[in-house]
Amino acid sequence: MxxxxxxxxxxxxxxxxxxxxxxxxxxxxxxxxxxxxxxxxxxxxxxxxxxxxxxTRDRDCPSYPHAxxxxxxxAKMGLSCSYDEDCPDYPYTECMNSKCVKVEPSCRIDKDCPQNPARECVSRLCIKRRTCTRMEDCPFHPENKCLNTHCCTIGSSCYDDSQCQAEGYRWCVRGHCIRLDLPCTLDEDCPYHPDTVCRNGQCVKREKTTTTTTTTTTPATPAPWGPTCQRKCR
Known part of the structure; x- marks a missing residue:
């Protein structure tokens, strides 16, 4: 032609x-x-x-929602995948039910994101929470950091847990609001250990309880959420 x-x-x-x-x-x-x-x-x-x-928007693509x-x-949607990283436009796309789909934007805080699986608001996208071995495993690093073995965004400054409630699903650890809902095997897997510990396969905050004679530590367990994923997310 x-x-x-x-x-x-x-x-x-x-x-x-x-x-x-x-x-x-x-x-x-x-x-x-x-x-x-x-x-x-x-x-x-x-x-x-x-x-x-x-x-400029999804409906500008003639084959929406297939593009x-x-x-x-x-971008074409629905490509076959086993892991998020299999999708050509990752981390803006992710693998759900073995198909590449668009990660939905328009979040400001974690509360804006669906939590099954657990998600965190990173660069205004609801990103699946995941484990890591290096900083590059975390989408949108360095905003999303690898802390021990967990990808985490560092939230607002805080003095106690109540100050983190507005952000959603976060706990005050070392003066910042962070998520603690990924699986773990060892205490050392948890962000900001030894201020956090692994209990029953999940990271929890170590809280100090003081009495007149002794000082002990008890783990404070976060509310359970939907399934989380390992470094490569399905």
Missing amino acids: GACSRDTDCPGYPQVVCMDRRCQKVGQNCNDDDDCPQPLYCINHKCSAEVGKQC RCIRSKC
């Missing part, structure tokens, strides 16, 4: 669009990407040129 600089240069638009300065037919039936001529993608059983097109707007470009 002929040369072009924009879609409307192509005879037969919108069934023919401009791609790489050449007119390209779209809309052929398909079952997967291999059924479509490059650089088209199979979206909702039709060969589509929308992947990579500029957008959605991620970082100002249309």
Whole structure:
């Protein structure tokens, strides 16, 4: 087909669009990407040129909800995956039920996020909580830090737990509000250990209880939430 600089240069638009300065037919039936001529993608059983097109919202993508707007470009949803990292637009997409889906934005605090699985508001996205072995395992680091073996965002300054309630699901440890709801095996797995400890497979805050004769420590168990995930999240 002929040369072009924009879609409307192509005879037969919108069934023919401009791609790489050449007119390209779209809309052929398909079952997967291999059924479509490059650089088209199979979206909702039709060969589509929308992947990579500029957008400002999801509905700017013609195949929405099978394509959605991620970082100002249309991206294909529903790719097969086993882990979040399998998804091309991770961490803006994640693996849910073995399919890549968009991580929903528009959060300010953890309370804005659904908690099954447990999620934390990071860079205005509701990110699954996860374990880590290095800083790079945590999406959006250094805002999201690897503390011992848990990815954590450091919340507001605090003196006691009540000051953390507004942020949701957080506890005051070492003067900052942090989450303590990921699984653990050892006390050393927990953020800010020894101020936190592992009890019954979950990190909890160590609280001091003072009596007239002795000082003991008792763990304060956070409220349980939905399932959390290991470093690679399904």
